[in-house]
Amino acid sequence: MKFVLPVVILLTVGSIPIDAKRIKTNPYNSTRKVGRVVGGVTAEEGLAPYQVSLQNFWGHYCGGAIIDKQWILTAAHCVARKEMEDILVMTGTQDLELPGVIYHVDEVHVHCNYDRPQMHNDIALLHLNESIVWNEKTQPVALPTKPMEDGADVLLTGWGAEELWGERPDLLKKVNLKYMEHDRCKEALLYDPDLDIGHICTFTKEGEGSCHGDSGGPLVSDGYLVGLVNWGQPCAIGFPDAHASPLFYLNWIRSKMSGNKKC
Helix, strand or coil: CCCCEECCCEEEECCEEEECCEEEECCCCCCCCCCCCECCEECCCCCCCCEEEEEECCEEEEEEEEEECCEEEECHHHCCCCCHHHCEEEECCCECCCCCEEEEEEEEEECCCCCCCCCCCCCEEEEECCCCCCECCECCCECCCCCCCCCCEEEEEECCCCCCCCCCCCECEEEEEEEECHHHHHHHCCCCCCCCCCEEEECCCCCCECCCCCCCCEEEECCEEEEEEEEECCCCCCCCEEEECCCCCHHHHHHHHCCCCCC
């Protein structure tokens, strides 16, 4: 029996639409209290120079990570149904009220098997029309080289809401999470088939995790980009969150960056 039904929600906070983290509902926990990047704190200046804000006409809607001078990794659901000219990449700021550096996108590479099956292969690459200028506030993050050990420390950063249906903060938030080994995660998620080997899981406790607005944003462990926010149950209510694994998609990433048009 399948206990978890996927839904994708478009949220409107005030006049600012935010593309949701792909929120899944569970009929057995609908009355559980929603916790309050949930349970995080404001990030110190310069903490995550690889963090970018994907922007549209209304402002921030998703996160992403700089992996090279013209390449951004994010979640496919952040860009799959958008016109390329409507996606802007902002770097160099942790305060959305302060202007960062804006770059335009000239290529969008969504994984060819995105959402086949549902919730799988939720990863995308953006190519910028000019090279990013490196400085103390803007730097790339390294791609992973090996699997993590169960319980490894993972840092999530983002401008996601601090509670379900809440407004996004202007200042970048951070929360320290733990990597949850795949078999333990599947058990905790009631063997949900939407969790495949292309995902990693994070979990600490109820009240800590990702929320809408964090989609596509980076999870970093020991200096390596180990995840991109994908989906979970709303928001930090005591279940693991699932993230696309750059390690699993490493060959796809390198293939796209080298100009290969095939999947």
